[in-house]
Amino acid sequence: MLESIQFLNKEFFWLLLLLPIAIVWYVLKHSKQTAELKISSIKGFKSSSSFWSNFRHLLFALRLIALALLITALARPRTVDVSTKTKTTSGIDIVMAIDVSASMLAKDLRPNRLDALKEVAADFIDGRPNDRIGLVEYAGEAYTKTPITSDKSIVKRSLRDINYNSIIEGGTAIGMGLATSVNRLKDSRAKSKVIILLTDGVNNSGFIDPKIASELAVEYGIKVYTIGLGTNGMALSPIGFNPNGSFRYGRMQVEIDEALLKEIALETGGKYFRATNNDKLAQIYEEINKLEKTEVEETKYYNYDEKYRPLVLLAGLLLLIELVLRxxxxxxxV
Incomplete structure (x- = not known):
């Protein structure tokens, strides 16, 4: 309760320093006003203490307490109740296009490229509470994993379910992944539309040219951020299957068509990034998160409840009691 009380005029608490001064003054004054009688013997007087005589100090105590209450009232104690109303003035629709080809299982990122991406992307989704997000998977072909939605639990559940599978045709169809993402956003009425296109290879599959897909993005006012995922040099990547059906790994040269990704980003007004490790990948998504800010209008309402009135009334009551007793x-x- 006391933690919620604030004082508007705290400088008045300096007046409390007057209280010890008043106490010293009262003691000195009282000692000087005490009458003295000098006699040779007091055997003829009956020794008794007067209760009312000692109790008279109550008057000064009442006045002192009343003064302390008035000083506290001058400091304007009050409680404040703050209510907030948030309104999103311009939301952003985002589609994350994720490469799920076999090369995304390469182990140059921990534990592999795809799992590292899923972890970072989940944090990115949590950081966009006011936006709609969708997911597109692509390898040799592309399809929509999740349409754009404001339900982040659905998006994150779909993200967790993304894994390499042999159902999708092999290869890396960057043009197909980009075109499918554009198709998801072309009818959006959001003021800002963004695609985050991630790949670890070169465009070697699909029937849509990436440049044509980027032209479609420009036509619909969609900005594309491209990410090349993979270390520089060699990476431990799947190169075949073992007899038990598991992947056989070997050292392979990392090949990313950076020129194409840079061109797509430049043409659509986005930006190209290269993620060579887990930390760099996380930094890239943080930077995109900062670049694409959603305008949020926040209105705060303050309801003040003044608490000085009861203090003034109590101080007045104490002074009245002192006056009556006096x-x-x-x-x-006295």
Missing amino acids: NTIFRSF
Whole structure:
């Protein structure tokens, strides 16, 4: 309760320093006002202590407490209730086009390229609460994994389900992946439309030229960020199958068509990135997250409840009690 109270005029608390000064003044004044009688013996007097005489200090205590309450009231104690209303003024529709070819199982990223991407992409999705996001998978062909939706739980569940499978035709059809993503966004009414296209290879499959797909993106006002995934040099990649059906790995040269990815990004107003390790991949998604900001209008409402009135009333009551006692019970002593 006390933690929620704030004081508007805290400088008035300096007046509390007057209280110890008042106490010292009262003690000194009281000692000087005490009458003295010098006699040779007090055997003839009955020794007794007067309760009312000692209790008269209550008047000063009441006045002191009242003063402390008035100083606290001057500091304007109050509680504040803050309510926030958030309105998204311009949302962004985002499609993440993910290469799921066999080469995405290469182990130059931990534990492999595809799993590293899924982990980073999940964090990216969590950081876009006001946007709609969709997923497109592509290898030798492309299809929509999840249409653009504001339900992040659906998107993240679909992202977790992305794995290499032999059902999709082998190869890397960058043009198909980009065109499918454009198709998902072309009817969007969002003020900003973005595709994040990730691949670890070169365009060697599909029937749509990547340049044609990028021209479609430009026509529909879609910005494309491209990411080349893979270390420089050689990487431990799948090169065949073992008798038990598992992949056989070997060292292979990493080949990424960076010229094509740079051209797509430049033509559509996006940016090209190269991710050679897990940390770099995470940094890339953080940078894209900063580049594509959603405008959010936040309105805060403050409801103040002033607490000084009860303090003033209590101080007034104490002063009234002191006045009544001073002029009745303690009239002969003060």
